[in-house]
Amino acid sequence: xxxxxxxxxxxxxxxxxxxxxxxxxxxxxxxxxxxxxxxxxxxxxxxxxxxxxxxxxxxxxxxxxxxxxxxxxxxxxxxxxxxxxxxxxxxxxxxxxxxxxxxxxxxxxxxxxxxxxxxxxxxxxxxxxxxxxxxxxxxxxxxxxx
Numbered sequence: 170x171x172x173x174x175x176x177x178x179x180x181x182x183x184x185x186x187x188x189x190x191x192x193x194x195x196x197x198x199x200x201x202x203x204x205x206x207x208x209x210x211x212x213x214x215x216x217x218x219x220x221x222x223x224x225x226x227x228x229x230x231x232x233x234x235x236x237x238x239x240x241x242x243x244x245x246x247x248x249x250x251x252x253x254x255x256x257x258x259x260x261x262x263x264x265x266x267x268x269x270x271x272x273x274x275x276x277x278x279x280x281x282x283x284x285x286x287x288x289x290x291x292x293x294x295x296x297x298x299x300x301x302x303x304x305x306x307x308x309x310x311x312x313x314x315x
Contacts, residue, residue, distance in 0.1 A: 175288040177270045180212050183221070185278050189270040192231050193288060195263065205260035206289045209270075213283035215249035219276025223257050227265040238263045243275065249282060260288070 177189035195205070209223065220243040226235035239261040248255075260268070270286055 177286040177288075178284050179287075180283045180285055181272075182213075183215070183272045183274065183279060183282050183284055186274045187272055188226070188235075189272070189286060192228075192267045192269045194231070194266055195260075195268055207257055207260055207286060208289045209255040209257050209284065209286040211249050211251055211253045211255065211282070212285050213281060214251050215246060215279050215282030217277040217279045218246055218249075218274050218282075220245050221249060221275065222273045223255065224271040224273060225257070225261055225263065226269045226271050227263040228267045228269075229265050231267050233267065235267075235269060237271075238268075240273075246276075255284075257286075 173191070175193060176191055177193060179190070181187075181190050215221070222243050223241045224237050225239040227238045228235040241255070241257050244255060257270075272284060
C-alpha cells in the first residue's frame, strides 16, 4: 500500500509529456543528508513513443514555479514494459521543499502506458506502507509512532 504523502504517480497514464499527479514535500527530511530512494515502475506497457526521460522538478511552494533539478537518460520504448523499474532510483539533492516528476515523451504520443512513482523506505524496493509518512518518518524508515 502506498502513502499518499510519498506518492508522485499512481498508475498515471502518460499520453504526452506530463507532470506527476502529485508533488511531495521534502523539507523535513532534507536536513538529514540521507539520499531519498524512489520506486519508479511501469505498470502498463507503453506504445508509440520513441523514448521517455524523467525530470525531477523542484519549487518553493506546491503551486509555485517548478524548475528542473535533474534528468534521467532517455528510456527507450523497448524498456517501457509493465513491471520494469526505471533508472531514477535515488532522488538527487534538491534545494527547495516541493518536488514533482515530469515524464518527457519523445516521438509519437503514446495511447497506452502507465507509471507508479513513490518515495521508498531507505534500502527497500517496495513503496511505502500505509502509516509510513514522509514528514514524521525517522531516518531508519520505520513507521511513525506519533
